[in-house]
Amino acid sequence: MLFNSFEFIFVFLPVVFLLFFLFNKFKLHLATKIWLFITSLFFYGFWNPSYLPIILFSILFNRFISIIIVKASTPKKSKAYLTFGVVCNVLLLGYYKYYDFFVTNINTVFKTDYTLLHLLLPLGISFFTFQQIGYLVDTYRGETKQYSFLDYALFVTFFPQLIAGPIVHHQELMPQFHSLKKRFFNFHNIALGFFIFSVGLFKKVMIADSLAKWANKGFLNFDSLTTIDSWITSLSYTFQLYFDFSGYSDMAIGIALLFNIVLPINFNSPYKARNIQDFWRRWHITLSRFLTQYIYIPLGGSRKGNARTYVNIMIIFLVSGFWHGAGWTFIIWGALHGIASVICRFWGKLPVTLPKLLSWFITFQFINATWVFFRAPDVATAMSILKTMFNIPAWFHQPVQAFKEKMVLFGNIDVAWDTIWLVIGCFLLVVVTKNSHQLKDKFKPHFLTVLFVCALLLYSLVNITNISEFLYFNF
Secondary structure (H helix, E strand, O other): OOOOOOHHHHHHHHHHHHHHHHHHHHHHOOHHHHHHHHHHHHHHHHOHHHHHHHHHHHOOOOOOOOOOOOOHHOOOHHHHHHHHHHHHHHHHHOOOHHHHHHHHHHHHHOOOOOOOOOOOOOOHHHHHHHHHHHHHHHHHHOOOOOOOOOHHHHHHHHHHHHHHOOOOOOHHHHHHHHHHHHHOOHHHHHHHHHHHHHHHHHHHHHHHHHHHHHHHHHHHHHHHHHHHHHHHHHHHHHHHHHHHHHHHHHHHHHHHEEEEEEOOOOOHHHHHHHHHHHHHHOOOOOHHHHHHHHHHHOOOOOOOHHHHHHHHHHHHHHHHHHHOOOHHHHHHHHHHHHHHHHHHOOOOOOOOOOOOOHHHHHEEEHHHHHHHHHHOOOHHHHHHHHHHOOOOHHHHOOOHHHHHHHHHOOOOOHHHHHHHHHHHHHHHHOOOOOOHHHHHOOOOHHHHHHHHHHHHHHHHHHOOOOOOHEEEEEE
């Protein structure tokens, strides 16, 4: 089920919301948790019921491993159970997400003919696998409490964050299920939740989906792009991805607030970053936190000298790239961000400081260029688009008076300018204006706010014609 669908907005969410507070009103708190768990499973299985056994097995397995880690008679056995649990989680993720990738490369290198399985990737498996790995590690460290099975299952399946995050830490979510004040109707949280949800829905329906047609058309017809076309294509995807994923995160935060649950932010104006390290402190914040806490720091972080630090940085970015998708394009994307982060860290040790505007410009252009690998179906497509983008001589052969004739992809000057103005508008939104997190912090319910929310919701709902899934569903 999608947040941006009529069945979710007008049927699923109202029913879950009303019965949630009805159970709480009669102090049926256990029934409330069971209700959330069951409806979360329904939400997950609505897209494809065959996913349900996979997530249920994952929950049961990880819960069992967490118990035997605690009950292990020696630290050595506890560590062995943790290792076994983490390896099994990685193998489960690897089987569904990376089996065909490895087999394809083996067939290519060794001229073999192993059969591809063409497995259907279970929704959210990358997210709930990482979330549970984090829980196992924290259990081994003695940082978890003796939560009930229902609390643990709800921690994994809570539907606002189940499919595409944020990757929630157990200390952020599970205690909220026990908080008494979370069980009562909170008008402020409901108003704030609708506000953030409406902003996220507008981002997805009106901005991301509008940009998608230009990005998709450009990557589909990559071999016929001009330099101008290729820049419009890359920038369209750069902003599509931002508004799609940040829109999902806003909607998740807003929905959770309706139930008095606070989820962590996942975006903090990442395109305002002035270096790549700053970007990763702002983009997909919960993933960066997971990689730092559970991979970078255990590897030694920055405590074992510069060379080891640079190696650790490259490792977490390669993991990040591979986590996002089974393809060489994602590995290259991760490697490029790793190299940029190493350069950024090394540059920080030099007595040289770039002007803020220049450092921002370099960072944004790097991010925009590397997103081409993130979106392209293969390396050849990515290289073709990048080559066209940075074909500097072409700029001198495309004077303003010939602009119309050079808009091969977009057909005519009117369509081209519509797209260009949309990209410019997106640029101003993400670089100049306040983000949704800042708006949330300063939110005050009054008449103008109600009008604003109603306008966003109505405008978005009227324009939901072809309901599209969120981009991160594919990762």
